Amino acid sequence: MKLTFLGAGAWGTALASHAAAVHDVVLWGRDPEQLAGIARTGTNAAYLPGVPLAPKLACEPDFDRAVDHALADPDGLVIVATPVSGLREMTRRLAARRKGPLAMLWLCKGFEAETHALPHQMVREELDALGVAAGEIEYGVLTGPSFAKEVAQGLPCALTVAGSAHMLADRAQAAFHHHAMRIYGSDDLTGVEVGGAVKNVLAIATGASDGLGLGLNARAALVTRGLAEMTRLGLALGGRLETFMGLAGMGDLILTATGDLSRNRKVGQQLASGKTLDQILADLGHVAEGVRCAQAVAALAARHGVDMPITRAVCAVLFEGLNAADAVARLLQRDARDE
Secondary structure (H helix, E strand, C coil), rough: EEEEEEECHHHHHHHHHHHHHHCCCCCCCCCCCHHHHHHHHEEEECCCCCCCCCCEECCCHHHHHHHHHCCCCEEEEEEECCCHHHHHHHHHHHHHCCCCCCCEEEEECCCCCCCCHHHHHHHHHHHHCCCCCCCEEEEEECCCCCCCHHHHHCCCCEEEEEECCCHHHHHHHHCCCCCCCEEEEEEEEEHHHHHHHHHHHHHHHHHHHHHHHHHHHHHHHHHHHHHHHHHHHHHHCCCHHHHCCCCCHHHHHHHHHCCCCHHHHHHHHHHCCCCHHHHHHHHCCCHHHHHHCCCHHHHCCCCCCCCCCHHHHHHHHHHCCCCHHHHHHHHHHHCCCCC
16 A cells, blocks of 8 residues: 655654555655755654654655555545645645645644634635535544654554545554554544644643642643533534543543653643743744634634633633633632533
8 A cells, every 4th residue: 555644743654654564655845955864864853853753664755656656546645744734735636746646644633823724624725616416525534632742652542533434444544554553434533633623722731730849639620621612612513422532532631631751631731831922932943833822712702602611711821821820710710610
């Protein structure tokens, strides 16, 4: 099976390395020098330092040749491993390059900052604008609780794939369901994408709580009430309840809110220490999607009449200058109510 990964960050590289243990995989990135370094050393020094990659993983700096690799296989798959902000561009480039049917997955999580659209809504809008009929390009998301470093190291992992057709889930399972990785199928594109977006915002909150030394009880409360917020918004947007109890909801939230490899959790911890957001993002060196989509989540909640106090508190700390300790105090002062 021929696979092409577009994006050589941590997650794209890790998943490409996993797939390359079984399949014919090409990795493309915007920086030819970075790709040359990966090919030369067998590691991605910028994003996964010290982690050896699959020896058969091939790097291709030419976009067209990289895409053609997957298109040459009737069962091939293109995996877009860019942030949400790059998904529209990649969709347009892929649609222009295809010579027939195309199957694509994306790995990004979040809402579009300007439109508050979910990734699958962005893709459908672009395909409609280009006159691509439904079914000509099958698309979907691969998501769930997964730290790139652990996947690259071959540690166990379970993910969910949700797509526009059942065929896509079958293809994703053929590509990735091997060695220590399990892939579960879903047809709830909205639900799995809402879970993947909102959990990043909630991880900032739990990171701030831990940074303030508020204890494990507080962390458990934030994760649990955060899951309630995620579920309320997801149902309002058309997702299904069971999705938020699964890998893309509760599973991804638990990992991102409690795991020390979580970038969004780290943002919260450093906010609690008094660092400014600009300082934190400059030091991080990676994308923290929770910062990018927090305002979109809050705006969608307001539009649909969904109560999300933890999300509002995160936005106040990130963008309104509220001290993290004061944000916690506001949450603790809320009136009693039924769960």
